[in-house]
């Protein structure tokens with residue numbers, strides 16, 4: 001048989017599917033992998049590559065026959081080929097000017113799937129969802145990041161409730177990564193010179209549907225032992241590690257694209273970590289096109305996009321002159337700049353010599369398209385960075401906002417998707433960023449919606465019990481104690497979820513401040529309330545760890561054990577279960593410190609209701625009937641008073657609005673008022689807080705103008 005026309009085997013087809021992360025947002029493909037071996041699927045952390053390695057083609061044939069998988073595999077493979085070959089996408093129509101020169105999207109982290117641990121929280125998840133939507137829409141993007149082979153830590157919690165961090169070394173051959181090589185088959189290496197050494201890196205390609213993600217990795221023999229560790233961990237080390245990682249991400253990242261023959265039309269910096277990329281772009285323009293520094297800066301800035309995420313001054317990366325000199329001197333000499341003029345690029349006031357070098361300031365000064373990530377965050381950001389444009393009034397500061405959204409196919413439960421398919425227009429998922437597409441959700445029958453939600457909630461509760469049992473077994477708890485875990489969480493009772501990083505401003509313990517009031521609500525026989533928590537504290541954040549310890553202790557306390565649950569090791573998988581199964585998603589940051597928040601948007605898609613402070617995305621999403629608000633959006637200057645007030649408002653809304661509405665049932669046991677809110681949430685929020693809408697906004701309002709070189713006024717330079 002001629003191998004060119006030979007049908008591919010199912011093993012070959014599945015291996016190809018496993019090599020591109022597209023599978024991860026196709027529930028049916030995920031289900032094929034799981035069906036091959038549920039035990040192995042779980043053992044390998046939902047990673048199909050080692051799973052398929054366990055199966056020879058013959059063994060897979062047998063298994064596929066047993067489970068009747070052949071036509072599903074052929075169908076999935078065909079759909080994938082069609083997806084990759086589609087040349088009539090939204091991007092083909094709307095991003096044509098980008099032509100064959102894509103937008104280069106830089107981010108320090110990418111949250112794509114639980115098996116690729118190169119993310120820590122919201123910033124990474126946002127970047128991951130951005131790439132997936134860009135792929136679905138056919139928006140021409142290439143992405144650049146770092147391959148952290150030890151990733152972000154895995155969390156365990158000891159008996160005292162203290163967080164322990166563990167790092168597992170990932171093997172690239174177990175991941176959907178391909179090393180980039182030249183035509184002679186030699187690895188392509190890039191280098192960045194510091195004043196004292198040369199940092200080298202290889203390049204991995206990770207395919208995210210149609211979008212390539214290039215990840216730099218310094219773990220190669222050409223580097224010193226210290227530099228081999230440079231890309232080991234996300235957000236590890238000290239500020240020297242940090243500047244070296246950022247040097248690699250920005251300058252190394254753009255060099256990697258150059259080495260691969262990619263010349264981007266525009267640069268998009270997702271947060272300031274990658275801001276050195278614009279300096280490399282300036283260097284290239286000076287070298288290749290003979291521009292002066294000032295001209296190159298003007299042109300590069302006109303084609304650069306910057307998204308800022310941090311509404312607290314202390315949260316921005318700052319480096320002292322010594323670190324800057326050690327790492328940037330070779331570059332700024334080549335640009336013809338002195339130490340002082342270079343430092344000025346990272347200072348609000350270029351001449352204030354005690355001001356350190358701030359990556360966010362550099363990003364603002366080298367990009368003409370800057371945005372915050374929600375309407376309110378835009379206001380806060382303009383106020384915060386106003387000194388960069390001292391001649392302008394606050395409203396005229398050239399920082400807009402594009403509110404974050406989530407990638408629907410990633411976060412929507414398959415059961416809920418079946419409901420969507422019944423009432424929304426055909427191929428709704430191809431146009432999910434448009435409001436009219438969601439109007440049909442009104443037609444869902446209340447009973448069907450409620451049953452689907454109850455099924456997902458049951459799944460979450462089962463998952464939580466399993467999780468707790470594993471924890472108890474590890475801690476050698478008694479048989480009796482373990483048996484009792486099967487009664488933890490009541491499927492009939494209102495379930496409130498809270499999971500996010502234990503950053504103190506997120507106030508995970510806010511609802512627990514008044515535990516006596518809460519205990520009354522737990523003990524209410526008719527209308528009980530229960531909570532499920534999860535989250536990690538940054539390894540260096542002892543305050544965050546103390547908050548976690550408090551939550552964990554209450555969850556272990558005999559009195560509250562059935563009503564408060566803490567799940568270890570928050571990651572994308574835990575998040576998926578939570579956002580798909582809770583009745584209510586609680587969010588109570590100290591306003592206005594939550595730039596956007598996205599987990600609540602994932603909850604909306606699955607029929608959960610948000611109960612949130614009017615901060616971030618919720619400040620522009622809440623309309624009085626599509627969820628619940630805590631407080632009125634007014635803030636007190638004194639933090640303790642604010643916390644006290646917010647705790648009171650939270651308990652009040654919970655007791656007087658959320659609980660009564662949830663338990664108000666009709667003759668069929670349906671909470672009709674609650675279901676009306678579920679529907680309203682999906683209809684009014686699904687299209688807006690959606691990564692397709694977000695990417696369309698970036699293309700229309702940032703990328704296309706940046707590629708065309710449209711510019712607005714520069715910040716204070718000298």
Ligand SMILES: *Cc1c(COP(=O)(O)O)cnc(C)c1O
Pocket residue numbers: 120121122123125499500501570571572575576596597598599600602
């Ligand atoms: C969505 C998500 C986040 C971000 O949630 P916030 O609401 O911004 O805190 C963080 N971690 C994981 C694992 C997520 O899935």
